[in-house]
Amino acid sequence: MREVPLRLWQLIAAAVIFFLVGTHLIIMHLGDILSFFGADMGEPTAWSSVMERASSAWWTVFYGIVLAAVLYHGFLGLRNVISELSLSPAAMRVINRALIVVGIGIFAFALYIPIST
Amino acid sequence: MKAQSSERRYLENYLGIKGWVWGGRYRLERYLYTLHRISGLALLFYFLLHIAMNGFRLSSGESWTSLMDIFDTPIVKFGEYLVLAGFTFHALNGLRLILQELGYTLGRPKPPVYPYVDALERRRPIVFVMGGVIIILLVVFIFNFI
Ligand code: HEM
Numbered sequence: 001m002r003e004v005p006l007r008l009w010q011l012i013a014a015a016v017i018f019f020l021v022g023t024h025l026i027i028m029h030l031g032d033i034l035s036f037f038g039a040d041m042g043e044p045t046a047w048s049s050v051m052e053r054a055s056s057a058w059w060t061v062f063y064g065i066v067l068a069a070v071l072y073h074g075f076l077g078l079r080n081v082i083s084e085l086s087l088s089p090a091a092m093r094v095i096n097r098a099l100i101v102v103g104i105g106i107f108a109f110a111l112y113i114p115i116s117t
Numbered sequence: 118m119k120a121q122s123s124e125r126r127y128l129e130n131y132l133g134i135k136g137w138v139w140g141g142r143y144r145l146e147r148y149l150y151t152l153h154r155i156s157g158l159a160l161l162f163y164f165l166l167h168i169a170m171n172g173f174r175l176s177s178g179e180s181w182t183s184l185m186d187i188f189d190t191p192i193v194k195f196g197e198y199l200v201l202a203g204f205t206f207h208a209l210n211g212l213r214l215i216l217q218e219l220g221y222t223l224g225r226p227k228p229p230v231y232p233y234v235d236a237l238e239r240r241r242p243i244v245f246v247m248g249g250v251i252i253i254l255l256v257v258f259i260f261n262f263i
Contacts, residue, residue, distance in 0.1 A: 117175065
């Protein structure tokens with residue numbers, strides 16, 4: 001595989017994750033700090049809040065981008081770690097393909113969750 | 118030319134995983150890299166778990182709500198804090214690595230005049246500022262979990 005573009009995209013995905021997952025974490029996990037600054041987000045894990053986000057096209061697109069960026073960045077990172085174990089080129093080819101298939105499978109399953117609920 | 122035969126064209130990684138911890142005179146930045154790797158793998162593991170957990174939404178609203186009730190314990194809260202801490206470290210250290218890789222934090226090349234200051238030492242203040250920001254954020258985040 002051509003390593004330089006793969007690596008460059010990993011860094012671009014990291015920048016996307018920085019902003020989008022940052023937003024997700026602030027909304028979902030830092031509610032008390034947000035309300036201290038006067039922005040009350042309610043209870044983000046309550047079923048009604050979950051359904052509200054799932055029915056919004058904006059949130060679905062948001063989560064689609066987050067999923068693609070994190071899966072690409074994380075799986076390429078995992079491949080990077082595995083590639084340092086000095087496996088044979090044939091074994092690396094199997095791992096490359098397995099990571100692509102599993103990554104696409106997880107992406108499809110995870111995106112199906114907000115679309116179908 | 119046995120060394121170039123088809124089955125030995127890849128490089129041997131002699132240190133293996135032990136090299137993450139010790140491989141000679143490692144400096145601070147090398148250990149940050151090891152921590153970056155460990156936090157990255159841990160975040161990936163958590164991410165997959167997070168997706169599996171969200172899969173509970175597919176069965177019913179009740180199963181989601183009861184899962185959230187089960188998770189409402191101090192141990193899970195502490196685990197969430199650790200994930201947030203891992204993300205904060207990985208994100209800020211990653212930003213440092215990206216800026217460095219794109220050449221923004223390298224500074225101008227200097228002639229090697231005595232007393233020598235190596236490139237790592239010249240960039241060390243960036244590491245300390247990053248460490249300071251991480252510590253401040255982690256202290257602020259504690260207030261959300263107590
Ligand atoms: C704020 C967001 C993030 C930034 C800025 C970031 C940045 C980076 C950078 C620059 C690298 C490459 C390090 C190098 O080879 O020099 C990296 C590696 C990695 N990242 Fe991230 N990352 C972020 C989020 C994540 C997340 C959410 C995950 C988990 C799903 C993750 C998993 C990994 C893994 C497994 C590696 C490979 C580690 C290695 O090769 O040693 N990262 N990250």
